[in-house]
Amino acid sequence: MRIGLFATCLGDTLFPDAVKATAILLTRLGHDVVFPPGQTCCGQMHINTGYQREPVPLVRNFADRFGDASIEAVVMPSGSCAGSVRHQHRIVADRYGDAALRAGVETVSAKTYELSELLVDVLGVTQVGAYFPHRVTYHPTCHSLRMLRVGDKPLQLLREVEGIDLVELPGAESCCGFGGTFALKNAGTSTAMLHDKTDSITATGAEVCTAGDSSCLMHIGGGLSRIRSGTRTLHLARILAATRTTPDALTEASV
Amino acid sequence: MSTFLGMPAPPPRPPPGTGNLRGDQAFPRAAHDELGNDQLRRNLGRATSTIRAKRLHVTGELPDWEALRDAGSAIKTDTMNRLPELLEQLERKVTERGGTVHWARDAAEANEIVARLVKATGSDEVVKVKSMATQEIGLNEHLESVGITPYETDLAELIVQLAHDKPSHILVPAIHRNRDEIRQIFLDRIPGVDPELDNVPAHLAAAARGYLREKFLTAKVAVSGANFGIAETGTLAVVESEGNGRMCLTLPDTLITVMGIEKVLPRYQDLEVFLQLLPRSSTGERMNPYTSLWTGVTPGDGPRDFHLVLLDNGRTAALADTIGRAALNCIRCSACLNVCPVYERTGGHAYGSTYPGPIGAVLTPQLAGMHAAKDDPNSSLPYASSLCGACFDACPVKIDIPSLLVELRHQHTEQTGVTTEKLAMKAAAAVMRRPGLYTTAQKASGLGRVVAGRDGTISRLPPPFSGWSDSRDTAAPPRETFRSWFASDEGRAALRAAATEANSARAEENSDHDEKDAT
Structure with a gap:
């Protein structure tokens, strides 16, 4: 399958290893991964902060770069960006866009997937040949869970990883408190939520907390690092891309 | 030749609601004080997690729960789409059955109507059934100001009233109090209470019951809210757990019911849906202990005089917002409060309104507006959410609260002039729309490596990011972008x-x- 990879602005700039892992994983599974170089950002931060005029060009750019019919599916290692594309781009296009933009958004959002959705629903694979001999706990991110409804797809993938010691996270479905600019505007409340999440994670004794969103992992990882917990965060894609011959370099600092 | 008919003018915007719908400080500031209250955090954490589990149990056991939610949503949406005709039908039916209907534009008008009706009976006290509408309009304070004493008869409302406190939860108004605090409130405020009163819940309830029993038997006037008003028959409905409502609705001579206009339902049969949705969502019970239904007056049975005060107080203004009006579908079950990670940590007072939690964060600005003055505290409410979506999943009438919050945030930024944030957002969008410029900016972000410590993390950031770095480390930007x-x-x-x-x-x-x- 010819798959368009959307790196997301956060992934491209700050957490490239998760995007690299996505590209390598899909290529290893025999797919043709393309990276339209004109891509930038989906505009989620703008929309969620209350700005819908400003991201119109971003929504248009996304539809233009990935609208090409030769791209059969668009994937991104982020539940919240996929949620924005599928649920919010239409709102922006309806309000401030033209007919062409509305049509473009319809086309591209219908073929947009978060990584675990693409693997399980579209490519029909749960065994991806990964090897990751570590104790891992999984945090389902809010937008992947309640906007995209990925359900247990990430867990189906993780259960097939060879050598993994997968432990359940208590209160897993509670928000970590990130919420984009929420973490800045309501830093106190966000921190209270974060502390409860990091307490749950450290109680599992896991070496690694994984999730499908680098943004939530940036938040959780920032909290775990501050309390010197010894537990680190790693994007789901990196676990799935790790093999016996090419293990993930866990010593790296980035998520 | 054509006749000039004048410029089409937009209809006058309906007035915003008044009363207890605006705090005196913005949410983050108010939340800061509450977050420091360990006792409150423990009370709330325990109470909300218990009720969450109960709700999941009783909603999960119904095979048609999702169909019920769809039905509830459809009935409410239909109601809002033809609210004027349904309200007129309700008025007609209530009048036919011997009741009197009053229309109140806002809190002040509703308060005046109720006070006038009470005075006309010659009574100087009323017993009250727990009601959000009368909390919203500040009825108790108004009645006291004109020499009428209101007695709250719901246990939790009584606790709040005796302590001169404010409710912090729609269903459990004293959720922020524990049994020791309640014991002290009763010892201080209930005349003639046993000085040996301990903190056993049954003993506390008995103390309240002893105090209230006399009021039930002597009061001539009761004031209630309504969970539902049926347009087809003129029937009003109150659902409750303690039986105090049943006594207020049946014992006094005069009953005055204050009902928000959005509480109307088209048909009697619609209760079939809502009497399943409401108790399971609110208390986590299959059925609430007391459901009282009454239609006008029945000679020889119950109050001889019945008044229905239909309260607008900003609801027409909310109805004018084609997206935001979905907030009016709320049936005040409080399921969204109990699942909200923000509410669980801050409690209800931080919202500054009678309506706290996720629904309060959309309903309060809808009813009372959020641009009454510069830095209106209500404009901070749509941001009091991480948009985690738990509220939408819990809502029995499927109000998409996260999308409404995002919509209200948009309305807010459209209303405010130039702000630093808006300039930053415009600048970010201007860079991100140009891939070349974006790539350059990405390279510049690599400069963050300079400020990182030897362990590759950044532990302090300047405002507006300092709130972030107070509790989180940030990894230094990588050497190389993905592209x-x-x-x-x-x-x-x-x-x-x-x-x-x-x-x-x-x-x-x-x-x-x-x-x-x-x-």
Whole structure:
């Protein structure tokens, strides 16, 4: 399958290893991964902060770069960006866009997937040949869970990883408190939520907390690092891309 | 020749609601004080997690729960779409059955109507059934100001009233109080209470019951809210747990019911849906202990005089917002409060309104507006959410609260002039719409490596990011962006190696097939 990879602005700039892992994983599974170089950002931060005029060009750019019919599916290692594309781009296009933009958004959002959705629903694979001999706990991110409804797809993938010691996270479905600019505007409340999440994670004794969103992992990882917990965060894609011959370099600092 | 008919003018915007719908400080500031209250955090954490589990149990056991939610949502949406005709029908039916209907534009008008009706009976006290509408309009304070004493008869409302406190939860108004605090409130405020009163819940309830029993038997006037008002029959409904409502609705001579206009339902049969949705969502019970239904007055049975005060107080203004009006579908079950990670930590007072939690964060600005003055505290409410979506999943009438919050945030930024944030957002969008400029900006972000410590993390950031760095480390930006890696020799080699693995795996699979074919 010819798959368009959307790196997301956060992934491209700050957490490239998760995007690299996505590209390598899909290529290893025999797919043709393309990276339209004109891509930038989906505009989620703008929309969620209350700005819908400003991201119109971003929504248009996304539809233009990935609208090409030769791209059969668009994937991104982020539940919240996929949620924005599928649920919010239409709102922006309806309000401030033209007919062409509305049509473009319809086309591209219908073929947009978060990584675990693409693997399980579209490519029909749960065994991806990964090897990751570590104790891992999984945090389902809010937008992947309640906007995209990925359900247990990430867990189906993780259960097939060879050598993994997968432990359940208590209160897993509670928000970590990130919420984009929420973490800045309501830093106190966000921190209270974060502390409860990091307490749950450290109680599992896991070496690694994984999730499908680098943004939530940036938040959780920032909290775990501050309390010197010894537990680190790693994007789901990196676990799935790790093999016996090419293990993930866990010593790296980035998520 | 044409006749000039004048410029079409937009209809006058309905007035916003008044009363207890605006705090005196913005949410983050108010939340800061509440977050420091460990007792409150413990009370709330325990109470909300218990009720969450109960709700999940009783909603999960119904095979048609999702269909019920759809039905509830559809009935409410239909109601809002033809609210004027339904309200007139309700008025007609209530009048036919011997009741009197009053229309109140806002809190002040509703308060005046109720006070006038009470005075006309010659009584100087009323017993009250727990009601959000009368909390919203500040009826108790108004009645006291004109020499009428209101007695709250719901246990939790009584606790709040005796302590001169404010409710912090729609269903459990004293959720922020524990039994020791309640014992002290009763000892201080209930006349003639046993000084040996301990903190056993049954004993506390008995103390309240002893105090209230006399009021039930002597009060001539009761004031209630309504959970539902049926347009088809003129029937009003109150659902409750303690039986105090039943006594208020049946014992006094005069009953005055204050009902928000959005509480109307078209048909009697619609109760079938809502009497399943409401108790399961609010208290986590299959059925609430007391459901009282009454239609006008019945000679020889119950109050001889019945008044229905239909309260607008900003609801027409909310109805004018085609997206935001969905907030009016709320049936005040409080399920969204109990699942909200923000409410669980801050409690209800931080919202500054009678309506706290996720629904309060959309309903309060809808009813009372959020641009009454510069830095209106209500404009901070739509941001009091991480948009986690738990509220939407819990809502029995499927109000998409996260989308409404995002919509209200948009309305807010459209209303405010130029702000630093808006300039930053415009600048970010201007960069991100131009891939070349974006790539340059990405390279500049690499400068963050300079401020990182030796362990590769940044532990302090300047405002507005200092709230972030107070409790979180930030990893230094990487040496290389994804796009530069993808275009690099290293990236190309890594992907070539992965493709080779795919090819050899495929070849192996094919040879397996061939072998099988051969055998």
